[in-house]
Amino acid sequence: QKEVEQNSGPLSVPEGAIASLNCTYSDRGSQSFFWYRQYSGKSPELIMSIYSNGDKEDGRFTAQLNKASQYVSLLIRDSQPSDSATYLCAALFGGQNFVFGPGTRLSVLP
Amino acid sequence: DAGVIQSPRHEVTEMGQEVTLRCKPISGHNSLFWYRQTMMRGLELLIYFNNNVPIDDSGMPEDRFSAKMPNASFSTLKIQPSEPRDSAVYFCASSSLTGTGEAFFGQGTRLTVV
Numbered sequence: 021q022k023e024v025e026q027n028s029g030p031l032s033v034p035e036g037a038i039a040s041l042n043c044t045y046s047d048r049g050s051q052s053f054f055w056y057r058q059y060s061g062k063s064p065e066l067i068m069s070i071y072s073n074g075d076k077e078d079g080r081f082t083a084q085l086n087k088a089s090q091y092v093s094l095l096i097r098d099s100q101p102s103d104s105a106t107y108l109c110a111a112l113f114g115g116q117n118f119v120f121g122p123g124t125r126l127s128v129l130p
Numbered sequence: 131d132a133g134v135i136q137s138p139r140h141e142v143t144e145m146g147q148e149v150t151l152r153c154k155p156i157s158g159h160n161s162l163f164w165y166r167q168t169m170m171r172g173l174e175l176l177i178y179f180n181n182n183v184p185i186d187d188s189g190m191p192e193d194r195f196s197a198k199m200p201n202a203s204f205s206t207l208k209i210q211p212s213e214p215r216d217s218a219v220y221f222c223a224s225s226s227l228t229g230t231g232e233a234f235f236g237q238g239t240r241l242t243v244v
Contacts, residue, residue, distance in 0.1 A: 054231075
C-alpha cells in the first residue's frame with residue numbers, strides 16, 4: 021500500500037513565527053517528494069520539490085528530506101497570514117504514481 | 131503555456147444523468163492524473179495515464195466511472211449514471227515522465243449531483 025501520512029491539523033502559528041509541517045511515506049524506494057499549497061476553493065499549487073537527503077531552501081521555504089526515516093518536512097520562516105492554506109505532501113512511487121497525503125491546514129494568526 | 135485546462139469549471143446535474151469532464155494537459159507532458167477531492171476523503175487518485183495508456187485505475191470507485199485519453203492533448207472522465215455521492219471537485223494534473231516528476235494541476239471541475 022502506497023501511503024503518505026500527514027497531521028491534519030489545524031496548525032496555528034503567530035505571524036512571524038516558523039511553521040513546521042511534517043510528512044511520512046510508506047515506500048522506501050520513493051525518490052521524489054513535493055509540497056503543494058492549496059487555498060480554499062483553489063487547485064493545489066506546487067511550492068517545493070526535493071529529491072536528495074538534506075535541506076533545500078527557496079526563499080522563506082525550506083524542505084527537508086530524510087530517506088532513512090522516510091520523513092519529509094516543510095519549514096516556513098517569517099510566516100505571514102497569506103501562508104494560511106492547506107499544505108499537501110506528495111510522493112512519487114515507482115517513478116509514475118503520484119500519491120498525496122491528507123494535507124495539513126495551517127493558520128497564521130496576525 | 132496555458133497550463134492544464136479543465137472544463138467545465140462547474141457542473142450541476144440531476145441524479146442518473148451522464149457527466150463528462152474534460153482535460154487538456156500541458157503540451158509535452160506525457161503523464162496525466164485524475165483526482166477527486168472531498169472534505170471527507172481528501173485528494174484521491176482515480177486513474178493515471180502514461181503516454182495515453184491507462185496504468186492504474188484502481189482508484190476508480192466503480193463501473194459508473196470511466197476515463198479515456200484518445201491522444202496526448204485530451205482526456206475525459208465520464209460518470210454514467212451520476213449519483214449525489216459523486217459530488218466533489220475533480221482535478222486533472224499532468225507531468226513529464228522524463229522531467230523532474232512535478233505535477234501541475236488544472237483549476238478543477240466542481241460537480242454537484244442533485
